[in-house]
Structures are given as C-alpha cells and as structure tokens.
Amino acid sequence: MSRKDINIVIGGAAGQGLVTIGQLLAKAVVRAGHHLLVTQRYMSRVRGGHNTYAIRMGGDYLSGGTESIDILAALNSEAFARHVDDVRDGGLIVAGTDLETGERDALRIPFEELAPKPLFHNTVMLGVLGRTIGLDRGIFEDLLGQTFGRKGGEVVEANVDVLRKAYEWASGRDHGFPGRIGPGSGSGRMMINGNEGIALGAMAAGCNFVSYYPMTPSSSVAMALIAKGAPLGLQYEQAEDELAAMNMAIGASYAGARTLVTTSGGGFALMGEAVSLAGVSETPIVCVVVQRPGPATGMATRTEQADLDLVLHAGHGEFPRAVFTPATPEDCFYLTHRAFDLAETFQTPIFVLSEQYLADSYRDVEPFDLDGLPKTSRPLLEWDGEEYKRYAATDDGVSPRLVPGFSEALVRADSHEHDENSRITEDKTVRVTQNSKRLRKESGLFEEVIGPDYYGEENADALLVCWGPTLGACLEAVERYEGDESLAVLHFKQVYPLREEQFMEFLEGAGRVVAVEGNATAQFARLIASETGFVIPDRILRFDGRAMTWEYVLKGLTDIL
C-alpha cells in the first residue's frame, strides 16, 4: 500500500515551546487543506522532562498515530537520543548546531544567526519545518499575526521577519528530504482535539452548566467550555473537590440547567456516591470521564482504557445508565450531544468515556452541521395537569420532569427510596414499584443503542474487536497487514448497554476474534462475555501508558495469526 503522509515529531523539554511550534504547524497544515492527526506525549511537570508533539499529515484521512518518524525536530539532546532510532530511512533530523547528533546526518539550524534572541528560536524552527514540507509562508504569517496580535504589531513583525529568514535559509539547504506534503484535500476545516469535541458537543446540546475539579487529562473539556461558553450563557464553577462537583451539578440539573461534569478516573472514583444519587433522584447528568492509567494516581499524563469497569459499575444500588466511547473528535461531538438528549429523556446519568490520547489528539474535521442536529429533550417548565408526582410510576419508567420554581406544582427529589410523591418510604411494595420503574428506563435506553461499526469483508479470517480511539490503530493495521488472512474490525462507540442482535453475527461469523484494548485485562471482552456468553479468545493489549498504534497491533496480529 502507498501512503503519502509525513509524521513530524517535535521533541523536547516542557517549557521549550514544543506545543507552541506544534500547534502553529498543525494549524498551518489544516489551513493548507491537509488531513492531520496529532499525538501528544507529555510528563506530569510544568518544566523539563521529555515531551513530544507528533503531527501526522497527509492528503488522505489518517486513522491514527504512528511510531515511524519522517522528520524529527529535536529541541534538545534527549529528544534526539530517544527518537533517533525511530526516524525512518530517508527521514530527516532537524536540530540546532549546538546539538550532538553523532554519526547521523542532520539539518543543523544556526539559531543565533537567524534569530536576534532565543525568544525567536521557535519561530525559526517553525519556518524551517514549514519550508521543508512545502507549506506556503503566508499561512504562517497569518497565524503569527493572530497568535501575537495581542502583544502588538512590533512583536508580530519581528516574528514574521524571523520566519522569512528561516524560510530563506531552509530554501538553500540540500538535505535530501523528498517528502513534501501531497496535494491538499480542501480548506475550511476546524482543528480540534477530543476534549474540544466534547465541549462543542455539549454546547450544541445547550449545556449551560459545568462543575469540575481540575484533573489531567479531563480539565481541558471544562477549559474549552469556559473559554467559549460565555455567549451561550454558560455558568461554571471549579468545585472544592469532586464530591462537590458532582453534587453541585446534580443540584443545578434538578433546577433546570443542562449540566456536564468532567473528571478522570481518580476523581470519578470520588464521585461514585453522587452518581448513585443521580440514579435514584432521577436527575439528568452527563459525566465525561477521560481515562489515564491507574490505579490511584497512576501515570497522570499518559493514556489507558482501564476505567471501563469503574464507569460500568460506579454507584451503589441498581439504576440505568449508558456509556459512550468516542474514537475521534467528531465522535466526541456527536456522542456528547446525544448523551445530553439521553440523560434528559431518561433522567439518569450518561457517560462519555474518553482517554488522554483522544483528549489531546488534534484532527482536522469538517465544520459540524449544527442545523442538522436533532433536537435534544428538555424538562417541563409548566404543569397544568392533575397533582404533580415527580416519581409517577409510568409504563416506560420515565416520569414527567418538572423544573422547580416555574409553576405552582412543587418538585421534590429524594436520595432515599420514596413514593411517587417523593416521600421517604420503607414500604416493600412501594420500593419494588419505584426500583422497577427506574429500571424500566433501561428498555428505552436499549432501543436507542448505537450498534458497532463493522469495517472489512464479511466473515473475515480474523476480526479485531475494539472500542474508543483504538479504532484508528486497528484500521491501519488491517490495511497494512500483508499476510494471507482477511481481516476486519468491529468498533464499539457505545459499550453499554449492548444489543446482541447488532453484533453477534459478526463475532460468530469470523474465523478468529481478537480483542484489542488499552488495558491489561481485556475489560470489554469480559463485558461481552458476561452479556452474551461469547468468549473472545485472543487479545492484543497495551498498558504501557502509550496510545495503541498500528505497529503495535500489527505485531500482536503477527504473533497470533
């Protein structure tokens, strides 16, 4: 197969500006009309350490990240030493003249010559990279204007001047790198990451309240909402802890706000009690859990898919829920929008389960079609029926939800078992009635389940089963597989509830079934087994804190097949 894409990895210490270079370069790539996928690896520290910002770009849609490097931009010796072996034959290393690169050929930038002071070194690097892959300088000039405009015209001009010098310098270099980026595929696309996709999906659903306690890698969902939500009337609060964040959200939702809570596994563990409260009080809540490796504090800035069990079982007692697992920023947008609708329709907690890799992974996406979005359900503001019963035992388990303070009817919600009028009860008949009523909502949620997507020919020799952003690595591994076996991928963007008729034929029709997951125990394979009795025998599991890549899947497949 031929793939005309370029993978640029910028490596250096935190504080050296690699994210700034990366963001500007990525944005320029999208503005030039190319597809893009960004993978960020960083450490839990503000300065120092070793971080990478990898931008994979091309004319074709990119399903996931890759480990092979076309251009390594080393901002320090450690970046060079760590990644030099991943630079493919014919690839290019870009580094300052002061950097020790041993035997390896490298494009050595004389930063001091090209920039009046160290402050501009990042702009030099940007210019050299931009010229090397053949991007129009004007795109960067516009971007520098937008980025530094607030600091004044002089700052912009100084940067543009440095950029021009860097372009000129790079034009005269014969570095043997042939890999100019291919033709573009259209402009006007947005560049967003997974967490921004979630924030935008929430806004599109009318989210107007977010409470959270900051926790990497979930915080940027709330940050994006706060940064962009003002025109939409967003109220927000950084709570004193996760317990407060979840309870505050429940209070706001009860009072009619459309609420989002964001956290990661450790914070979500603290929210468990209040998840149960949302269940029994039948309060709509959309909870975004962005996974990172555990247990406990784990690896704060790395990625993993090991909190599925936690989210499936969070909260004591029994109540309905649904769990979405987006693969892309587009999924993040549409599934979060849908989560708001389901939460309100069924008055129960709904989860969006993402992970660090997707949270920080930028892609180019078509602007979302806001006018084409389905309307989301809303609570009642007026009640003119007979006596209002907050927990009326209906056939579908869904009681009319009225917002307090808008009508004469009083709205009373309770954490205890209660009767239809919210009075505390220990009556066994009422208990059974109410618990059954709540669980009846599962039928409605079941009707709404989004089935998995099947990629590949029918009855393939081997079927890769995955969920969340692991999809990209699986698709590319299948594309690149050179063995005789036919391969297919079954991807779940909703992992709970499961509807057997949507996927059992795929599992049963495949020669072999392989679970591909970012955890050590194949949590989703266990869920399928417990729900359907179908045991997935083979596994490709990754739990080193790094995102699944096609190389990793391919190696696993070679071992299995």
Add this chain to the structure above:
Amino acid sequence: MVSIEEYGDFETSWCPGCGNFPILKSLKQALAEQGIAPRDVIVSSGIGQAAKLPHYLRCNMFNGLHGRALPVAQGIKMANPEAAVLCVSGDGCTYGEGGNHFLAAIRRNLDLTLLVHDNQIYGLTKGQASPTSARGHVTKAQPEGNRSDAFNPLSVAVAMKAGFVARAFSGEPEHLAEVIKKAMNHKGFSLVDILQPCVSFNKVNTYGWYSQRVYFPEDHDPSDWGAAMALSEEFGDRIPLGIIYRADKPVFGLGGRLAEQEYDRNDLKAVLQSYT
C-alpha cells in the same frame, strides 16, 4: 400575603420534644412573614434527623446525601438565582462529612442561607460524638470521653469573614424566626447555627443546660470583626445568641434562570469558526 398553613402540616419521625420542631415552626413563620410562596422556595438537605425537615415543609426540595447539601444548594442557586434557596442539615452533616463544602461555601459566597441544627451529637445513628461535641463528652462510642476538641463553627465562619454569622436557639423560637428572616435578607452566604437539644441522646446539652447559658449580648456591633471574633469564642458558662458578624461582600455573580435559557445558533457557529 402568605399564611403559615400554606407550608403544610406533616407527621414527622422526630422524637417527642425534639428541638427540631421549633426550628420547623420558626422557619415556616419566617417564610410566611416575608411573603415568600412555597413555589419560590427550594430547600436542599443532607442526611440526619435535621435533614428530614424539607419532608415536613410544603416547598420544592432536594433531599440529597450525607454532607453534600451545600454543593447541591449552590448548584440550585446557580441554575435558578431567583429562588429562595435554603440549606438545612445537622452538625454532623455540615461540619463533619461536609466540612470542606462548608469552608468553600463561605468563600464562594452565593446568596443562600444555611441553617444548621446543632445538637452536639449524632442523633440518627444513636448517640456518637459529633464535630461540635465538647472534649470529654461521654457517649457509648466515646466511653472515656470525646478525645477531640469541639469544632467552633461560628469562630471559623467569622475568621473567614462570612457575610452573615448568627446563632439561635430552639428554646427561643421568636428570636430564631427573626434571625432566619435577617439571614435570608442578607445578600450572600449566611449561616445560622441553631442550638437544638437532642432529647434522646444528648443528656448533657439539654434544654435546661442551654437555657441557663444563652443570653442576648447588649451593645454588640456585628460589623466589628474583632468583637465578633471574641464573641464567637464564648461557649461555656455563657453562650451568646444573635447576629455575631455581618458584612457586605461581593456575591457570587449569576446570570438568569438556566432552565429557560436557549442559545442562539449563530453564537455557536461563531465558536466553531474560531477553531478554523
């Protein structure tokens, strides 16, 4: 006019003689005298006997989890700034399980009123020491006497310069009703710590014990922080009642009622545009 009867009359699960009864009565009186209709009141409560109060009051309510009444109340207020939001719970719920929320709520300063039924004991779980039990207080769970110092909610609230800090007593229901009214009229977070004898499990801090000690300080100026701090420390032979500290401070800013708010699609389109 709003009559007390509109706030209902319910059978309760409180013990006969419980200090909670006068609190409920005073609260109804305070609400009725302010002309606030039940539909405009939202009460959040936690867990414990005190937290059952909204079940015995005709109003909107959210009876939540142990210690978490304040976060819920604040969420409610943020979503509906027009509602009169009250948070009602006991000393264990508010100062123990919910201690961090108590501190944060004072700092945040939303316009809501916290009523704490402070009986210095865990009543619902049958008599263990609470955060406000005195050091040495003997219970079945603390047979050698409570080994911790008592939490002084008033000193903490005054030290943090909460805008409205008051103490009342179940045995002085008229005064209590007046204090609740003033607390609700205060713009910002207001605390009313209410001495409320537990007739079943606290054999020390009884009606008689409190009655012999409470007094209404004369010439106290609640705007004098130093004097308030000193007064808040008084809890022994003499226990002051009334407004201990009062100050106007910036109130947590709020928009309109979130339930009736719909965004303009063009605003969101502009947001999307900012990502290109």
